Amino acid sequence: MYLILSAFCVGAMLVHFSVPIFNALIFFTFLFVALCVIRHACHTHSDLTNRRLIVLSLVSAIACCVAYTYAQYEVAQHSAQRVSxxxxxxxxxxxxxxxxxxxxxxxxxxxxxxxxxxxxxxxxxxxxxxxxxxxxxxxxxxxxxxxxxxxxxxxxxxxxxxxxxxxxxxxxxxxxxxxxxxxxxxSGRLTQLRLRIYEHLAQLLDGYEHKGLVIALVLGHRADISIDENQALQDSGTQHLMAISGLHVGLVCFGLLAIMLRLNLARFALPIVAIMGLFYIALVGLSPSAQRAYVMVLIGMLVILGRIPANTFQAWMLALFVVLALDPLSPLSAGFWFSFGAVAALLFIYSFIPRLVTLPSLLQLCVVQIILFLFVWLAQMNFGLSNSLFSLAGNLIAIPWVSLVVLPSVLILSLLSVFFYDLANHGFFIVDVILDFLLAFLASGEQLSQSSGLKLQHPIMQCLFILLLIMSVVLIGVSKWLGGSLLLFLYLFLFSENEPEKSKLLERYRLSVLDVGQGLSIVMQSPSLTIVYDTGPSYERYSSARHVLRPYFIKYGLNELDLLVISHGDADHAGDSDWGVKTLRPREIVSGEPDRLKTKTNTESCLVGQTWGASNISVEVLWPLDVSGLSKNSNARSCVLKVTFYDTSFLLMGDIEGEEEFDFVRHYYENNKIDLLDADVLIAGHHGAFKASNHAFLKHVQPGYVVFSAGYANRFNHPHASVLERINSHAANPLITYESGAIFFDVTDRGLSVTRTRSDANNYWLLP
Structure with a gap:
């Protein structure tokens, strides 16, 4: 039966990998038959006959097809319901x-x-x-x-x-x-109940610094977590601790189970724990992650209490089957892979290295944390989430601290506040202090990790580090001293005080237009020079510098920033630039409006004639001519750059438009330097506003591509229809970020190649 369930699970997950079902069926059928034949050859007492082998193969193939069709139906149904x-x-x-x-x-x-x-x-x-x-x-x-x-x-x-x-x-x-x-x-009554609890907690916790974290632990509602708290949790890889996950649901349910067994109430334990667990996940809004965790915990308890005759792996497969049967879209969630991947890893390691059970509790906890770290690391890489090497140590401290101290205290105090408001208020003061110490530890640890000589941001270095961690886990099962020594070596090596070096492995000349919505952020990189042009917009709880720009640096192994150019002071170009300066630590900063930036340390005015360069890359400022002679219009002070990789040139216009665009062209025409405007790629001024990219300007630039960085359905209607008509009349290819996603221009000595990440992704959840 479990082989058929596994085939069902494979079929349901194939939809999310865009794998043709018939190719997958052929592969898995051969694999299944091979495994059965090997098992039959190794166990002569096996009752597996040729007829049964054929039947199992056919039934498994049918289960795989049924699951694939079911998942495809769910995808098609929801796709049809979405607002086009x-x-x-x-x-x-x-x-x-x-x-x-x-x-x-x-x-x-x-x-x-x-x-x-x-x-x-x-x-x-x-x-x-x-x-x-x-x-x-x-x-x-x-x-x-x-x-x-x-x-x-x-x-x-x-x-x-x-x-x-x-x-x-x-x-x-x-x-x-x-x-x-x-x-x-x-359903409405449940929401109103949660809303009243939320308002009660918001009033009770008014004035406490970490109010949002407490509400997240009680109700699974993360909206009140501050941007700094959220950043500290993400950087340290502990954000899962402040969401209702399998860890929290498991703690509540298994904690109740332990109490019931201690009171010799095993007969009533399962229904009581099931009802209380259901009430808990209803309290957090019956979120898909909470429902998934509830299913896994419930099946685990059924196996522990002997209600289901299954071993640990069969119980894991049964839970996976139930989750996918209830919601075939579960694999779209990173939490799905975190939950099942981590549990599968633990089951495998404990089966592979039975000596782990005999290790001291503290050492066993360290080994388990390393295993969880490895699988969370791999899952986060797949889902584009930031990874932190400090998360290994951070989770080792934070998981037991939150699980055994913070979460029980928060739940008890929340219940107590209904009857003893003032007493609960004093208790939450202590919890707030505890959370303050925890976040200070996580923030300081992550800063230490970032300031260490070896950042391990390049994927090759990350994979090497992971392989060494796996080796240390295996060695601990053989010899705890040998495995422990390797772990100690890894940490000493990680935090060594070597002078950081720029990754030489990234032999690439690329200009990347990031998709930051209604704003602009560009990264120019080469083996010897990295430049950022604008940091994009920043809102109350969103910052493109934090959520898009910095992860780009981490993903592509960029350890240093040589030059930060903030075209001008508008929020859609300079949003959260002060945080970007603190985090990316650029060697040089220039701006068309340095006085409008929050960070004024070492910030110079951007003026025509400034140049930077390295091997096969040159950067030149073409505008502004003289800050004192410009109008007070912020857009007119935009810093315009001409960037050249090999023989391919890019013109970055900031928010220049209208009269200033004519002045820009007139200046270079009158000084016989009009050829400087010629460019293969034009980053259009002011996101394609009505007055930008006029005919006179386009005639001298003659771009092959024109890029508009604009947000979907923006209230300014950028890029304007008349601008797109002008672009087409000059035979240029328009690229809009809300259609193409982030755009990569890769340059070699042989020419230019363009990658439209959204268009090329071919993912069914992306709208056209």
């Missing part, structure tokens, strides 16, 4: 109920809304705050397709939305309360 690009901007009437907790901002709030046409994220101003007190409602909204920026080195938000079954976004224009249907009443 053509429907963006339409006004419709939705009938439904709130199915999540709100996220507040200075402009209003957003909240999940489940309607008869699917799940939406609706946003509303505070004028419609009555929506939060309305159990069921009819709302008139303006639709927006769930299309977002795409950068392959970070996690895709569109993939997350697809996994969460979100069909679109909506802006509320009118709210009308109505009566609920029976199913809506139950």
């Amino acid at each position: 690009v053509n429907e963006t901007g339409n006004e419709v009437l939705l009938q439904g109920y709130l199915c999540g907790l709100p996220r507040y901002s200075q402009y209003g709030f957003s909240i999940p809304y489940c309607s008869d046409t699917g799940k939406f994220y609706v946003s509303a101003s505070y004028d419609f705050s009555n929506l939060l007190n309305t159990q069921c409602s009819s709302i008139q909204v303006t639709l927006k397709s769930p299309k977002f920026s795409y950068n392959p080195w970070v996690g895709s938000y569109e993939r997350h939305l697809f996994y969460e079954r979100v069909v679109g976004f909506a802006k509320v224009n009118r709210v009308v309360e109505r009566d609920c249907h029976s199913t809506e009443w139950k």
Whole structure:
């Protein structure tokens, strides 16, 4: 039976790897038959006959096809429900109920809304705050397709939305309360209960620094975690501790099970723990991750209590089957791979090295943490999440600290606050202090890791480090002293005080236009010079410098930044640039408006004539001519760069447009330097605004490609239709980031190649 279940699981997961089903069936059939034949040859007492082998192969193939078809159906059904690009901007009437907790901002709030046409994220101003007190409602909204920026080195938000079954976004224009249907009443009541608990905790924790972390642990709602707290957790690889994951659900359920067994109530343990576990995951909103964890824990308890005759691997396979049968889109979640991959790794290692059980508890904990670290590392690399070598030590301290101290305290104090408000308030003060120490430890440890001589940011160095960690785990099973010595060597080697060197393994000349929505950020890299042009936009809880730019450096092994150019001071170009300076530590900073930047240390004015260069790369400033002679218009002060790799040139215009663009062309024409404007690739001025990229300008630039860095459905309508007409009339190829995703221009001495990451990805969850 378990072989058939495994075939079902393979079929369900094949959809997410874009593997043709018939090719996969042939491969797995041969593999299955080979394994069965080997087993039959090794165990002469096996009752496996040729007829049974054929039957098992056929049934497994059918199970694989059924699962593949089922998963494809779910994908097609949700794809058909999503708001299309053509429907963006339409006004419709939705009938439904709130199915999540709100996220507040200075402009209003957003909240999940489940309607008869699917799940939406609706946003509303505070004028419609009555929506939060309305159990069921009819709302008139303006639709927006769930299309977002795409950068392959970070996690895709569109993939997350697809996994969460979100069909679109909506802006509320009118709210009308109505009566609920029976199913809506139950779901709406659950949301209203969670909302009241949220408001109670928000009031109770008002003034505490780590209020958001406590709410996340109780309700699984991460919206109130500050950007600095979130950054510290991500950098140290411990962000999973502040979300309702398998770890938390397992702690609650197995903790209750242990209490029931201690009280000699084994007969009633399973139903009581199952009911209490269901109540707990309902408290956190019945999120898919909580449901997955609940299934795994429930099956684990059934095996432990002898209700299911299965070994550990069979129990693991049964849990995987149930999860995929309930939700075939589960593999879209990184948590799915974290949960099942980590558990499978532990089961395999304990079976492969039985001596681990005899090791001291502390050493056994270290070995288990190394195993979890390795699989989390690999999963995060696959999902474009940042990795940190410090996360090995960080999780070793943080997991037991949060699991055994913080989480039980938070849950007990939350329950206690209903009856003893003041007492719980004092208890949360202690929890806040504990969390403060924990975050200080994680932040300082990550800073130490970043400042160490060996950053191991290049993938080859990361793989080497992982292989050595695996070797140390195996050696601990043979000899704890030998394995422990290798671990000690790895940490001494990791934190050695060698002078950092730029990775020489990245022999690449590339200009990357990052997809940062309505803004601009560009990375220019070569083996000897790395330049960043603008850091993109920054909002209340989002920063392209933190979430796109820095992960790019980590992914592609860029350890140093030679030059940071901030074209001008507008927020969509200089957002969070002060954080970028602190983190990327550029050797030189120039800007068209240095006075508008928060960081003024070593920041020079960008003026015509400045140059930088190295082997096969040259950079020259073409504008502004004289800061004192420019208008007060911020866009007019943009720093314009001409960048040349080999014989391929790029012109970066910042936000230059209109009259300044004419002045720009006039200056170089009158000084007989008009050839300087010629470029193979033009990064269009002001994201393609109506007054930018005029005919006179395009006639002298003569670009082969024109790139517009603009956000999907932006309120400025960039790039403007008239600009695209001008581009086409000059026979240039327009590239828009919201259509192409991040764009890579790779240059060699033989020419230029272009990669449109979104268009080339061919992932079914990406909208066209």
